Amino acid sequence: MNKPHILMCPPVHYGIEYEINPWMSTERQADHGLANHQWQALRQILLDAGAMISDVQPVAGLPDLVFTANSAIVFGKRAVLARFKHEQRQGEEPHFRRWLEAHSWQVDEPPADFSFEGAGDALFCGDTLYAGYRQRSDASGHQQIGEMLGVRVLPLELVDPYYYHLDTCFCPLAPDEAIYLPAAFDDYGQRVLAESIPKLHSVEEDEAKSFACNAVVVGKTVVTNIGCPELHAMLRSIGFDPIETPLSEFVKAGGSAKCLTLRLDGEEAAGWKG
Numbered sequence: 324m325n326k327p328h329i330l331m332c333p334p335v336h337y338g339i340e341y342e343i344n345p346w347m348s349t350e351r352q353a354d355h356g357l358a359n360h361q362w363q364a365l366r367q368i369l370l371d372a373g374a375m376i377s378d379v380q381p382v383a384g385l386p387d388l389v390f391t392a393n394s395a396i397v398f399g400k401r402a403v404l405a406r407f408k409h410e411q412r413q414g415e416e417p418h419f420r421r422w423l424e425a426h427s428w429q430v431d432e433p434p435a436d437f438s439f440e441g442a443g444d445a446l447f448c449g450d451t452l453y454a455g456y457r458q459r460s461d462a463s464g465h466q467q468i469g470e471m472l473g474v475r476v477l478p479l480e481l482v483d484p485y486y487y488h489l490d491t492c493f494c495p496l497a498p499d500e501a502i503y504l505p506a507a508f509d510d511y512g513q514r515v516l517a518e519s520i521p522k523l524h525s526v527e528e529d530e531a532k533s534f535a536c537n538a539v540v541v542g543k544t545v546v547t548n549i550g551c552p553e554l555h556a557m558l559r560s561i562g563f564d565p566i567e568t569p570l571s572e573f574v575k576a577g578g579s580a581k582c583l584t585l586r587l588d589g590e591e592a593a594g595w596k597g
């Protein structure tokens with residue numbers, strides 16, 4: 324069994340330099356020293372959980388490069404690169420392409436004219452690719468990516484601007500199990516999730532605001548920001564080992580644990596091959 328492999332980016336140039344989601348305010352800056360401390364602690368927890376971690380070089384002027392989840396979706400040795408919706412993040416694309424190519428991935432562009440924000444919006448649960456659209460990624464683009472990879476795609480409309488990426492409101496735990504925030508989806512999306520995932524657990528709104536759903540799953544270990552006690556109790560009751568670690572400085576940019584990681588051994592592996 325392969326060791327889980329995760330891509331991260333040290334927060335050397337991280338900061339709140341623009342506002343592209345409702346969590347961000349340039350008047351509420353991240354504390355640089357604290358951000359670095361929180362990032363190191365997350366990294367250590369993932370190493371202790373058995374993951375191998377690679378780093379992409381931080382780049383001045385690209386403060387959101389730390390959110391590696393958005394760089395691509397990885398499927399075996401193929402990666403479909405992000406095409407960011409906001410120009411403030413588009414400069415990240417060549418850096419991620421270079422890193423992936425240098426490490427032997429075959430990198431494909433997403434379909435022309437569609438924005439696509441990688442594993443922030445495209446998450447495997449079992450064999451199905453769940454794909455968030457409307458806020459950052461486009462629904463038709465997801466369908467074409469599904470055709471490129473030969474996988475079934477279930478698009479889910481994201482209706483709340485605070486939950487602008489799928490990984491802010493949905494997290495697969497195992498091929499047949501996931502957590503989600505119902506209010507982040509329309510009725511149709513809620514039905515799709517309920518009908519396709521046998522063990523679906525909802526998260527309370529006040530814990531979702533602490534990015535409860537933005538969890539990193541490595542085997543039975545589930546790592547989240549602090550402020551998710553109900554979720555952690557539920558996870559323990561179903562046999563997972565939740566760990567909390569403070570990520571306040573990244574929440575200021577609209578991200579948390581999962582956003583700071585890209586699963587390189589394939590999102591389809593996360594959570595059960597551990």
Ligand SMILES: CN(C)C(=N)NCCC[C@H](N)C(=O)O
Pocket residue numbers: 343344347387390392393412442443487488490491537576577578579581582
């Ligand atoms: C869980 N999330 C939201 C992520 N996968 N990424 C965080 C991206 C944050 C960045 N400021 C932005 O607005 O794009």
